[in-house]
Amino acid sequence: MARAISEPSGELLWSLTKVNFGYNGTPVVCDVSLELRRGCCYGILGPNGSGKTTLLDLMGGLLMPHSGMIEFMGRPLHVWPRKQLARQLALVPQDFMVRFGYSVREVVEMGLHPHLHRFAAPSETDQVLVDEALEATGIAALANRPVTRLSGGEKQRVAVARALAQKPAVLLLDEATSNLDIHHSLEILHLIRGRFERQGMQVVAVMHDLNLASFFCDRLIFLKQGQVVCQGPTEEVLTPENIEAVYGVEAEVRSNAFTNSRQVSFRLPLNR
Numbered sequence: 001m002a003r004a005i006s007e008p009s010g011e012l013l014w015s016l017t018k019v020n021f022g023y024n025g026t027p028v029v030c031d032v033s034l035e036l037r038r039g040c041c042y043g044i045l046g047p048n049g050s051g052k053t054t055l056l057d058l059m060g061g062l063l064m065p066h067s068g069m070i071e072f073m074g075r076p077l078h079v080w081p082r083k084q085l086a087r088q089l090a091l092v093p094q095d096f097m098v099r100f101g102y103s104v105r106e107v108v109e110m111g112l113h114p115h116l117h118r119f120a121a122p123s124e125t126d127q128v129l130v131d132e133a134l135e136a137t138g139i140a141a142l143a144n145r146p147v148t149r150l151s152g153g154e155k156q157r158v159a160v161a162r163a164l165a166q167k168p169a170v171l172l173l174d175e176a177t178s179n180l181d182i183h184h185s186l187e188i189l190h191l192i193r194g195r196f197e198r199q200g201m202q203v204v205a206v207m208h209d210l211n212l213a214s215f216f217c218d219r220l221i222f223l224k225q226g227q228v229v230c231q232g233p234t235e236e237v238l239t240p241e242n243i244e245a246v247y248g249v250e251a252e253v254r255s256n257a258f259t260n261s262r263q264v265s266f267r268l269p270l271n272r
């Protein structure tokens, strides 16, 4: 996969300054300061419970920091009108839940809402966009099926299709391929990376799989216990030392024979 610029010099998308957040008095995101710029696919990685989803939800405006400041595209996030923000940002959540029996097509059409006037029906152009999103994510054949009766992996592709139909300037992915087999994972990541490279859609992805992250992301941000442990270009940050410090596993890093991206092997430390 082609690498974009590894040193970010593009326009500032997010600026986080000393951001703190917690649930019920327990700190979860601690003093996080970050800058994310246009021109790089970002990966947020770290152990379970390290605060990745919480950080992504803060960046998406779903949660408000208890202290600190988040600016998105030069404006404090909390002053963005919801609909305007939804025209810029789409989120593929970790748990995609639709309780009612909407069809797959209806759910993907929901991605159009931020762009439609109140009570307006989708235009023909909108319908083409929905068709394209269904096709691109490989779920066109499921279009009329109730979304409640899909497998976990199929639902995850519906969530990606809905986000793409939203035509976002920035896509936030929260473990968006966690239920997908390797073939579908690669297809979805190629699709999204293609939108990034060809259409300039910016991407921030929470990921668990270091090897997929290595192949997909230009820059990585490692979190541990709510704090940024290290961040930088993927090739520089994905080292055995950092992986051990973050996850407590022994790692060996080589080069992937096909993609030339970093390839990590792991084991539990022998002296446990």
Ligand SMILES: Nc1ncnc2c1ncn2[C@@H]1O[C@H](COP(=O)(O)OP(=O)(O)OP(=O)(O)O)[C@@H](O)[C@H]1O
Pocket (backbone or CB within 6 Å): 023, 024, 028, 046, 047, 048, 049, 050, 051, 052, 053, 054, 055
């Ligand atoms: N709504 C909530 N109420 C209370 N605690 C929460 C809530 N959501 C998350 N937490 C706690 O906050 C911490 C961070 O959760 P978060 O989901 O951000 O972590 P994560 O890094 O995304 O984890 P994972 O890799 O397991 O998805 C965890 O200890 C979790 O139990």
